Amino acid sequence: MRKSILAVAAVAATVGLALAGCTAGGSSATSSKVVHLTYWSGFTGGDSATYKKAIAEFNTTHPDIQVSFQLEPWDTIAQKLPTAIASGSGPDIATPDYNVATIQQYVANGLALPMTSVVGNKTGEVPASAIPKSVLDSMTVHGKIYAMPASFTTLMLYYNVKLLAAAGIQPPTTMKELQDDAVKLTGNGVFGISLPDNNTIAQWPVLIWADGGDIVNAKGCSSLGTAKTIASVTSWADLIRTKGITQVGLSGQDGDNLFAAGKAAFEIDGPNAAGEFTPAGIDFKVVPVPTGASGTPVTLASTAPTIISAKTKYPKQAQEFLAWWMGKQAQTIISVGAADGPARTDMGSDAALKANPLVQSFSSQVKSSRLYLPTVKEFNYINANIFQPAIQTATRTGNTASVLKAANTQLNTLLNCS
């Protein structure tokens, strides 16, 4: 008898608690309508502080939309993001890679949301003319916009002031001068130039473009076998093999480390590298990338795309965030803090940008800059399995012409060209 009374009392108490929990939740009349968005990004390096600052600014000025910023290394994002979005458990916004061509695969698999309220002429939208055309084109697929630039940088030639002064050399203005200077400055444990050949931003393509060559031409087929490309790569590869002007097999990070250690006199790099060289105590300056055999100044433009998940529950708010990101306030923050912008054509004379002198230099290169393989879906595969191995073989063994011709055939097969 006592046992059953206790049992009934226990059940009643449990039910009562459960009901109390239910009513407590529903009793608040005004539930806060804050939208929470998650944003995955791979900017884990020196620029992470700047990005966090920009996000914090957004959160402060937009109390109804709160963005939580999650940083992970690029290869981790590349592995997790597609399945995360496809299964619906992923972030609302993401920068899937530092290379814009990545979005082609996300668009092809229906993982990216087409943006309808970011670019336009209504209030809160960004006019299309304010975004660099090459950038907007690289983020438009079949007439729809699928991404906005998270960063926009160009490359310039860094040089070690002390090393050049000690050898009495002026900064080069042509590729021939750069090659000669690199040879002169190699020796005593120092390399003339830091030229990575794997896991790096596209420095070798800049050298090839300067001499009038290319990797993929305007028709979408391989240019690796053209005479200009072969001539350009041969001239550099021969110097590397015979004069040792750079260390063979450098990764992008190794290359930066080499320059930061004062063991390389030149490096073609983006503005973020300054964040590593300054704390290392290197006295450096930047000059435009030297002109090559083509006679036209050219450098790399690099833009990281930010997409919105096709499965986001808040497409309107996510697009509002991206429109704000493209606005002048956000672009000023990321330009001054990390020189990762501005990704706008109309901020050239903004007084605020003068706070970071590097920004002026790198922005001045926008006109001569071009993107590397911006819309080629297989760019990662091409880089890792065709282009970079060809460069690595040429710089180790020579036979540049035959190596590049073989790579040319391989690339054409991949791109379905004859």
Add this chain to the structure above:
Amino acid sequence: MTQLASAPLRRPRQRRWQNTRAGILFLLPSAIILIVFVAYPIVQSAWMSLHDWSYLQSTQPFVGFQNYIDLTKDPRFWNALGNTAIFSVVTVPLQIIIGMLLAIKFARSNLLGKFFRSIYFFPVISAFATMAIVWKFLLSPDVGPFSAWEHALGIPTVNILQSTAFALPAVIVVGLWKNVGFTMVILIAALQDVPESLNEAAALDGVGTWGRFRYVTLPSIRQPLLFATILAVIASLQVFDQVYVMTGGGPLFHTETLVTYLYQLGFQQYRSGYAAAVAWVLFILIMIVSVAQLRIFRYRDVD
């Protein structure tokens, strides 16, 4: 016959079933884990290898054995297979020989023996990825001590991990450093089981040290030695950690092994079907090698 008063006698078949049921229930948690995380993925990967499978695609077309046929024409697969074979053929004998020498040296249970045994065993229990990063720094031409010593000795510094000649040997050496302690421990236990009387009898008969080793010790430790060899072979065919961390398969695919290739295919190119085919080829290869070893060295025979 007296009967115990406490429990009523159950029929033998019922008791056997209750014992069996208890056994099954105890095994169930481990069995579930094994089925979900081992058996099911194995079957699933076999299924995937028969498709052009990528989780980025909306459909996974069935292609039969096309993936396997493509493998035979893939130069990178043959390169990876070759590198894996070289790795195994060089690592296993060295690991056994060095492990044996260390075991003989430190088989005695004195303080010195125990101390050195621990030192040689530490790499086995340490996290391989972390250790591989440390080795990468040690071998770095810019910040590593090895290049500093080479400099001091006047030997030209070689960027070992970026050299097509030295990268694979470097990866082999790191693998040996990691695993030789494990072989040593197995062989120490085996050596300690060798009856001392046999050795004494042989010595009395005038057999020298090498003769005693060859005709007394080796046959006595044949089964643990075979066990250690098979484990070393299987581990060497599956080499991944140090290659992925130290060289990434480079330079120019000179250190790319089957597992690093299948990792790239599956997780960087998202070609899961093709990667599964590579995995199954590796599985069949390991099975053939292991069965051959067991047959040739007569594992089940008792001396």
